[in-house]
Amino acid sequence: MSIKSIDPRITREKLPEENDITPLKEIHHWQTYEVFHQAKTGDHHIHVGSLHAPNSEMALILAKEQYARRYSCINLWVVKTSDICRTTNDEEEIFGTTPDKIYREAGGYKVMDRINKFKQK
Amino acid sequence: MYGGGYIFEDPKNTESATEDSVKLRNFEERIAAGEKIEPSDWMPAEYRKQLIRMIEQHAHSEIIGALPEGTWITRAPGFRRKLALMAKVQDEVGHAQLLYSAAETLGKPRENMINDLITGKSKYSNVFNYPAVTWADTAVIAWLIDAGAIINQVANSKGSYGPYCRALERICVEESFHLKYGHDNVVFLATGTPKQRQMVQEALNRWWPPIMHFFGPSDRISVHTETLMRWKVKMASNDDMRQKFLDMYVPKIWELKLTIPDPKLSKNKETGLWDYTEPDWDEFKRVINGDGPCNKERLAVRRRAEEKGEWVRKALMKPDERYTVPLS
Numbered sequence: 001m002s003i004k005s006i007d008p009r010i011t012r013e014k015l016p017e018e019n020d021i022t023p024l025k026e027i028h029h030w031q032t033y034e035v036f037h038q039a040k041t042g043d044h045h046i047h048v049g050s051l052h053a054p055n056s057e058m059a060l061i062l063a064k065e066q067y068a069r070r071y072s073c074i075n076l077w078v079v080k081t082s083d084i085c086r087t088t089n090d091e092e093e094i095f096g097t098t099p100d101k102i103y104r105e106a107g108g109y110k111v112m113d114r115i116n117k118f119k120q121k
Numbered sequence: 122m123y124g125g126g127y128i129f130e131d132p133k134n135t136e137s138a139t140e141d142s143v144k145l146r147n148f149e150e151r152i153a154a155g156e157k158i159e160p161s162d163w164m165p166a167e168y169r170k171q172l173i174r175m176i177e178q179h180a181h182s183e184i185i186g187a188l189p190e191g192t193w194i195t196r197a198p199g200f201r202r203k204l205a206l207m208a209k210v211q212d213e214v215g216h217a218q219l220l221y222s223a224a225e226t227l228g229k230p231r232e233n234m235i236n237d238l239i240t241g242k243s244k245y246s247n248v249f250n251y252p253a254v255t256w257a258d259t260a261v262i263a264w265l266i267d268a269g270a271i272i273n274q275v276a277n278s279k280g281s282y283g284p285y286c287r288a289l290e291r292i293c294v295e296e297s298f299h300l301k302y303g304h305d306n307v308v309f310l311a312t313g314t315p316k317q318r319q320m321v322q323e324a325l326n327r328w329w330p331p332i333m334h335f336f337g338p339s340d341r342i343s344v345h346t347e348t349l350m351r352w353k354v355k356m357a358s359n360d361d362m363r364q365k366f367l368d369m370y371v372p373k374i375w376e377l378k379l380t381i382p383d384p385k386l387s388k389n390k391e392t393g394l395w396d397y398t399e400p401d402w403d404e405f406k407r408v409i410n411g412d413g414p415c416n417k418e419r420l421a422v423r424r425r426a427e428e429k430g431e432w433v434r435k436a437l438m439k440p441d442e443r444y445t446v447p448l449s
């Protein structure tokens with residue numbers, strides 16, 4: 001039995017009612033890429049999501065279609081997900097003492113008290 | 122669209138002794154404090170499982186939801202409407218792509234999700250098992266089904282899983298175009314000739330029961346979702362979302378002097394809630410389990426698309442390539 005639809009084009013396809021296709025295997029829908037998008041000159045590129053593509057050329061075409069259909073975009077980067085190195089969330093403590101490093105910041109240097117005291121002397 | 126009326130598994134084993142209690146407490150505290158959970162964070166197995174299930178259903182709903190409207194592209198009345206409908210249908214397929222990626226970050230490869238869709242193992246929103254009989258049906262779908270979807274998606278975008286929330290924020294922006302486009306089409310017909318008014322009224326009559334089903338079974342009869350709500354997987358109760366929808370859209374339907382095929386529908390002055398005839402939940406279950414007017418057609422069309430694309434995908438595939446889970 002094939003599918004009868006109110007859409008004649010679907011009926012003409014004579015689609016079988018039961019599943020007759022072999023299951024897809026991992027990689028049949030290709031490799032994953034991460035997409036970075038720059039909205040206007042002067043902006044950083046920011047990560048906007050990922051997609052599946054067989055190579056970087058196709059990844060750029062699909063990225064334009066998927067992430068730049070609307071609103072301003074002047075430039076796209078795509079990077080193969082497997083080429084990205086990253087820290088893991090388990091090693092979050094390596095950043096733990098960063099906020100305490102006050103000597104790296106302008107706000108860590110307060111000289112006015114000393115200057116005022118010096119002037120009063 | 123879409124999403125809404127997700128079918129969760131009864132999460133009885135959520136407090137399972139197998140989870141590390143310190144990690145679980147830390148996880149729950151982070152969620153309670155409004156933090157987002159990212160793919161590489163620790164999460165309970167049940168959280169991962171239910172999220173995959175929900176995001177996958179949502180993705181399938183987008184991709185199957187493109188079919189009832191997509192069938193009208195070649196017959197859209199006029200070039201501008203054809204362009205707009207093509208843009209909307211493309212958006213829906215794009216939503217599926219974003220959502221599949223979000224689900225993939227939890228560890229289920231896209232191919233497995235597609236396999237589960239085309240074999241009928243995974244569910245998708247029940248409303249798409251009904252046909253778009255006339256052009257007016259596409260107008261009612263784009264306005265009211267998308268409206269329902271927005272209520273659900275806005276709620277879910279405040280959930281706890283980072284990649285899902287980010288995908289939903291992007292999706293919600295596009296949905297506002299769908300809603301406006303749908304409303305425009307309905308208003309055009311409802312303010313047109315008697316024949317056009319009749320068309321849109323008939324479409325509304327056909328779609329009202331599926332719309333009432335959209336948010337899923339009443340809280341009184343659906344599975345217990347307290348844990349899922351605490352984990353911010355499920356963000357609002359089915360009945361609350363249905364009430365919100367009625368509050369926002371019934372007045373807009375009535376102002377066009379269209380009627381809604383439910384004699385009981387009215388706002389209860391004492392409770393401030395809408396009274397309505399209880400939707401037929403047996404029909405809902407029957408259709409979601411495969412016995413609706415279009416279930417077989419939807420899956421068959423989806424399978425054919427997969428088959429037709431196969432040679433292209435194979436021709437471009439590099440055999441030594443390994444799949445990598447997307448980052449976020």
Ligand SMILES: [Fe+2]
Pocket residue numbers: 122123213267270296299
């Ligand atoms: Fe939509």
Ligand SMILES: [Fe+2]
Pocket residue numbers: 122123183212213216292296
């Ligand atoms: Fe959508």
